[in-house]
Amino acid sequence: MAAVPSEVVEPTGPPEGDGGTKAKKSGIGLGKYIVIRALLIIPTVFILVTTVFVxxxxxxxPVSASVGGRLPPEQLAERIRAAGYDRPIIIQYxxxxxxxxxxxxxxxxSDNIPVTQLLTRYGTATLELVLYALVxxxxxxxxxxxxxxxxxxxxTDAVLRVLAILGYATPVFFAGLLLKLVFSVWLDWLPVSGRVTSSNQLVLQGVSAPTHIYIVDALRLGNFGIVGDVLTxxxxxxxxxxxxxxxxxxxxxxxxxxxxxxQDYIESGRSRGVSERRLVTKHAYRPALVPIITVMGMQIALMLGGAIxxxxxxGWQGLGFKLAEYLQARDFVAVQGIVVMLAVIVAVTNFIVDVVAALIDPRVRY
Incomplete structure (x- = not known):
């Protein structure tokens, strides 16, 4: 009697003979796909920039909207002329x-800061938060x-599906308030707000060429006390x-x-005596991860919206926090810059995710 194999044996490469031709065709298709997706970023960003500007x-x-009620008419008119907002709208655009x-x-x-500097300093904080949340x-x-x-x-399946729906449907700010109430106020386990304690923040600000990503700066210092504080x-x-x-x-x-x-190869494994747990953890989960890669770009866009x-x-000092501040101050120059930057990040992220998905699953290209 023949021995029963202990696991599913799957083909690891294309059939011999025309494998090189198929690989070559796939490579050409991938190159064209990447170029097309890269070129689509340009009109996407252009439309977003135009919409936000209008x-x-x-x-x-923007000057009248921000400080119109706090300056005499002469000073207000002078600031409008100095900023160039008295010119035709098409020239401003x-x-x-x-x-x-x-x-x-x-x-x-409102505070006379270059928007580029604002994006560099606070954008890294938002990036850090989004990466934590993605993990x-x-x-x-x-x-x-x-x-x-x-x-x-x-x-178990029913409970997990309900929890998944609740996690998606619960407003982010409400979930945050509940977490703060339980773990910060009642249990006093975790900090209420901020990215790091004030004393450690002063230490991080002293890092040469800081990245403003606190976990990176803390690791560069080699101070694991600050690393723990940042993660907490x-x-x-x-x-x-x-x-x-x-x-x-x-x-x-x-x-x-x-x-x-x-799928057939899973059924074949069952018929050969492979355990269900092994089929799930070794053979079935990898194909199931492909859809996550393909939708990750949209989910990162959702995270950026939720980050606000x-x-x-x-009290996380990132772009979302500053955007709320500038909206209250009616500083539309800052708001415009932050929104445009977030839109660019989403467009570039979608491009990267699409390329990764095409590398993993060639069907995405067609």
Missing amino acids: LMRLTGD LDYLGGILRGDFGTTI VALLLGIPLGMLAAYRRDRG HAVLPAISLGLLVGGVFLRLVRTNMIGTLG LTETTF
């Missing part, structure tokens, strides 16, 4: 486009999605924002793993 100008000139191409997003009206979402969504698929139509402050904001996307990942992994578990509320809730 919407901001519908309120009037062309100058703004030219400034963006040079990396100049203007200067804030939380992946750590929750992937294993729990696998568990839900493995326990399909049982109590990041726990609640990361969970609050990560739950928003973690539920999406959970449902995606569950749905795709259920489909994968019905999360940063405001936790």
Whole structure:
């Protein structure tokens, strides 16, 4: 009697003979796909920049909107002329486009800071928060999605699906307030707000050529006390924002793993005596991860939107926090620059995700 193989044996490469031709065709298709996706960034960003510019100008000139009620008419008119807002709108628009191409997003009206400097300093804080939240979402969504698929139509699956819906449907600021109430106020385990304690922040500001990504700067110092402080402050904001996307990942992994578990090679493995746990953890989960890669760009855009509320809730000094401040100050130059930068980040992120997805799954290119 023949021995029963202990696991599924899958083909690892293309058939001999025409494999080189197929690989060559795939390479050409991938190159064209990358070029097309890269070129699509240009009209996307152009439309976004134009839309934001027009919407901001519908309120009037930025100087009047920000300080119109606090300056005498003569000084207000002088500031409008100095900023060039008395010129025709088309000239202002062309100058703004030219400034963006040079990396100049203007200067804030309320505190006279170059918007580029604002984006560099506070954008890294938002990037740090989004990366923390993405790690939380992946750590929750992937294993729990696998568990839900493995326990399909049982109590565990039902509970996890409900939790996934709640995680996505709960407003980010409300989840943040609940987390603060439980873990900061009642249990006193974690900080209420901020990115780091004030004393450690002064230390981090003394780092030569700081990245303003506190975890990176703390590691560069080699001070693991500050590293722990940074991570402790990041726990609640990361969970609050990560739950928003973690539920999406959970449902995606569950749905795709259920489909994968019905494939012929999985059934073949079952017939050969391979354990269900091994089929799930070794053979079925990798194809189920492809959809997560393809939608990750959209989820990062969702995170950037949620970061505005999360940063405001936790006093996290990032672009979302500053955007709320400048909206209250009606500083539309700063608002315009921040919104445009967020739009560019989303467009570039989608491009990177699309390329990664095309590398993993050639079907994406067609």
